[in-house]
Amino acid sequence: MTARRAFAPAILFAVFLSLPAPSQAQSNPPSAFARSDDERALSDLQLLGKRLFEDVNLSEPMGQACSSCHDPKRAFQGDNGSPIPAVALGSRPGQFGNRKTPTIMYMAYSPAFGFAKDEDEGEDKLEARGGQFWDGRAADLVEQPAGPLMNPAEMNNPSADAVVEKVKTAAYAPMMIAVYGPDVFADPKAAFQRVSQSLFAYEATERFAPFASKFDDYLRGKARLTPSEARGLALFVDPKRGNCLACHAGKTDSKDPTDWLLTDFTYDALGAPRNAAIPANADPLTFDLGLCKRPGLEAILPKEVPLASLCGAFKVPTLRNIAVRAPYFHNGAIATLRDAVAFYATRDTDPKRWYPALKTGEADKFNDLPSAYKANVNVEEVPYDRKPGQKPRLDDRDVDALVAFLNTLTDKGMR
Numbered sequence: 515m516t517a518r519r520a521f522a523p524a525i526l527f528a529v530f531l532s533l534p535a536p537s538q539a540q541s542n543p544p545s546a547f548a549r550s551d552d553e554r555a556l557s558d559l560q561l562l563g564k565r566l567f568e569d570v571n572l573s574e575p576m577g578q579a580c581s582s583c584h585d586p587k588r589a590f591q592g593d594n595g596s597p598i599p600a601v602a603l604g605s606r607p608g609q610f611g612n613r614k615t616p617t618i619m620y621m622a623y624s625p626a627f628g629f630a631k632d633e634d635e636g637e638d639k640l641e642a643r644g645g646q647f648w649d650g651r652a653a654d655l656v657e658q659p660a661g662p663l664m665n666p667a668e669m670n671n672p673s674a675d676a677v678v679e680k681v682k683t684a685a686y687a688p689m690m691i692a693v694y695g696p697d698v699f700a701d702p703k704a705a706f707q708r709v710s711q712s713l714f715a716y717e718a719t720e721r722f723a724p725f726a727s728k729f730d731d732y733l734r735g736k737a738r739l740t741p742s743e744a745r746g747l748a749l750f751v752d753p754k755r756g757n758c759l760a761c762h763a764g765k766t767d768s769k770d771p772t773d774w775l776l777t778d779f780t781y782d783a784l785g786a787p788r789n790a791a792i793p794a795n796a797d798p799l800t801f802d803l804g805l806c807k808r809p810g811l812e813a814i815l816p817k818e819v820p821l822a823s824l825c826g827a828f829k830v831p832t833l834r835n836i837a838v839r840a841p842y843f844h845n846g847a848i849a850t851l852r853d854a855v856a857f858y859a860t861r862d863t864d865p866k867r868w869y870p871a872l873k874t875g876e877a878d879k880f881n882d883l884p885s886a887y888k889a890n891v892n893v894e895e896v897p898y899d900r901k902p903g904q905k906p907r908l909d910d911r912d913v914d915a916l917v918a919f920l921n922t923l924t925d926k927g928m929r
Contacts (some may be wrong), residue, residue, distance in 0.1 A: 515825035517799065518694075531771055532640050538602060539690055546572065546686065546688040546689045546692060546929070547561060547689065547692070549561065553781075555561040555719075555720075556716070556719065557715070558689065558692065558693055559693055559711075559712060559715045560715045560716045560719050561689070561716075562686060562689045562690065562715075562716075563692055563712040563713045563714070563715045563716025563717070564716045565581070565684075565686040565689065566581045566638045566681070566712055566713055566716075567578070567579065567584075567688075567713060567716055567717075568580070568581045569579055569680075569684060569686075570582070570599055571684065572663065572669060572671070572677060572678055572680055572681070573605035573668075573669035573671070574604070574605060574669065574670045574671050574672070574676070575605060575670075576605075577605055578604070578605040578669055578729045580659070580662070580713070582594040582595075582602075583602045583615045583662070583668070584615065584618050586721075587765055587927075588833035588838055588839065588928070589619050589834075589838050589839050589925075589928055590617050590618040590619050590722060591614075591616060591617040591618070591839055592617045593615065593617060596683060597628075597847060598610060598791050598792065598793075599791075599840075599841050599849070600614055600722070600789050600791055600841055600845060600846025600847070601613065601614065601790055601792055601793075601846065602615050602667075603613075604666075604667045604668050604669070604670060605668070605670045606670060608668060609666070609667045609668075609670070610792070610793050610794075610893060611665075611667050611668065611846050612667075612792055612793075612794040612795075612802055612845075613648050613802065613841070613845060614648075614841065614842075614844060614845065614846040616646075616647065616829075616831060617831065617832070617835065617839060618655075618717055618777055619722050619723060619832070619834060619835055619925075620722070620723045620777075620832045620834055621646060621655060621717070622647075622655055622714075622717060622718040622722060623723065623724060623772075623834075624644050624645065624646065624654070624655075624779045624877075625644035625779060626640070626645065626646045626647075626654045627643075627645025627646075627650040627652075627653045627654075628642075628643065628644060629641065629643070629737070629814075629815075629816050630643050630903075632780075632800070633804050633878055638817075639870065640816050640818060640819050640829075641780055641781070642780065642805060642819075642824065642827070643778070643780050643781075644779050646658040646803065647661065647829070648828045648844045648906050649804050649805050649807065649808045649829070649831050650781070650805065650808055651808050651809055651810075654714075655713075655714045655717055655718070656707075656710045656711060656714045657710070658678045658710075659709070659710050659713050660674065660706075660710065663677055664677075670910050674702065674703065674706040675702040675706075677706060677709065678681065678699065678702045678705045678706050678709065679702075681699075681705070681709060682699050683689065690705075690708065690712075693708075693712070694708050694848055716799070719852060724925050724926075724927075725771040725772065726925040726926045726927070727835075727922060727923050727924055727926070727927075728893055728922040729771075729774070729922040729923050730774075731768070733768075733769045733771050733774065734769065734770070735919070739919075739922065740918065742914070742915050742918040743915075743918045743919050743921075743922050744918070744919075744921075745915040745918075745919075746772065746915035746916045746918045746919025746920070747919045749908065749912055749915055749916055749919075750762075750919055751764070752849065753896060754896060754907070755896070755897070755907055755908060756896075756897065756907070756908065756912075756916060757895060757896035757907075758833075758895045758916075760895055760896075761778055761780065761830045761864045762772060762776045762777055762778070762830065762832070762833050763775060763776065763777060763778040764776060771819060774833050775832055775834075776832045776833040776923065777830045777831060777832040777833070778830060779830065780829075780830055781804070781824070781827040781828060781829055781830065781864070782827055782828070782830055782892055783804075783825075783826035783827045783828075783883075783887075783890045783891045783892055784828075784843065784861075784892060785826070785861065785867050785879065785880035785883065785888070785892075786843040786844065786845055786846070786847045786848070786857075786882060787847045787848075787869055787881060787882060788847065788882035789806040789845040789846055789847040789882075790856060791844075791846075792845060796924065799885055801882065801883060802844070802845065802882070803825040803826060803883075803887065804824070804825065804826055804827050804828045804844070805819055805824040805825070805827040805828065805829075806822065806823075806825040806826075806827070806913060807825075808822040811824075812881075821852075822887065822890075823884075824879075824889060824890075825883070825886075825887040825890055826883045826887045826888075826890045826891060828843075828892065830906060833920060833923055834852045834923050835923060835924050835925055835926050835928055836851065836923060836924075837920055837921045837923065838919050838928050838929065845882065847882075851917055852914070852917050852919060855908075855913050855916050855917055855920070856913050858897055858898075858908075859897055859907060859908035859909075859912070859913060860906050861898065862893065862898055862899075862900040862901065862902070862904075863900045863901070863902060863903065863904050863905070863906045864906075864925055865877035865879045865902060865904070869881050878895040
C-alpha cells in the first residue's frame, strides 16, 4: 500500500463553523480574562477552553482534569499518576481505563469518522477513517469531551447536566457568559455543547499542532539530519523496507510540515501482544476488539464491509512526538520506542520474542484477539510479509536508525 494523501488543514475548521457562534455582544470582564504570558495569543474563546481543560473540579469526585491525562509535557497524553503505565487512573481509586490515553496533538486535522474509498495501488475498497479515540467512537473533537467526562472509569460525571452545573459555579463562569451571552446556562444541553465547543477551540490552537520539531526544521531547510537520522528517514519512506508511509502518511515531494501529519487516520489490526497489567485483562475471555465495537457502527456500516473484518483494528496514531509517548500501541503492551519499532520488524520472523508460548512450544501469536479474528491482522504489507525464520525487512542497525529519525519528530518543549 502506498502513502495515502494527508488531509488539508482546512478540515479542522469544518466542525467549528457548523457550531453556533459565540456571542459578540458581551463586554469582556478584564479580571475574568486575565492571561499569563503564555496565554496572550489565545482568543477569549480559546482561553475559556483552556480553563475548562485544566479544571480539576469537573470530575466526580473532584481532582481530575482533562489535562490530568493529557499532559502538555507528554504530548498531551498521560496517565493521571496511574501505577499501571499503560492505562490512566480515573477520578476514583482503583478505576482504570482499558486503553492507553491517545494524544490530542494534531488530532484537529483528523476528518470526522466515516468510510472512504482506498484507491491505493488500484484498489477501490471502503475503509474506516477519522474520528477520535482508538476506535473512532467520537466523530470529531467536539464530540470527544463527552466520553471521558461521563465515563465511570475516568471523570465519572453522571450526566452532561452535572458537568454544566459545575461550570456554572466555576471561577471562569463569567467567561462563559461573556463569550456566549447571558442565557448560556438556560438550556443545559446547549450549555454542554458550548463547553465542548470551547474545548475544541483550545485543542485546535497552535500549541496542539506547533510543527516545531527538528524534522519540521529540516523540511523548512533550517536543520540538517545526522547520518543516522537521514538513514532512518530513508528506511521510513522505502516501500520495500520500513514502508512506514503506508499508514503514517507524508508527502515525499513536499517541504510543507502540514503535509507530514504522519498518520492517514485509518484503522489497522497489528496484533499487539496482550498486556496482562491491564486490570480488565485478568479475565482471559475479555478482549478489546477495537473498531468493530464502536458504538453506532452497525447503523452506518457500508453493506460491502463485513463488521467482523474490523475486529482488532485500531486507529493509526500520528508519529509526531512519539518518543515522549511511551508505552506503545492501544494497550501499552510495548514499553520502549526501540522495542515498538523492533516489533514491527520481527513480529512475524521471531514471534516468540513477543508472544507467550503455547503448550506445543509455538508462540501464541496475536494473543490479544480471539481465534476467530486473528485472520484480520495485517500480514501482507511490508514489513509484516515475513514468516518465522525468514530474514526480517529491518535488522538491528535499521531499527536504531529508525528510532533516531523518530526522535526528530519531537516538538520543542516536549522534553
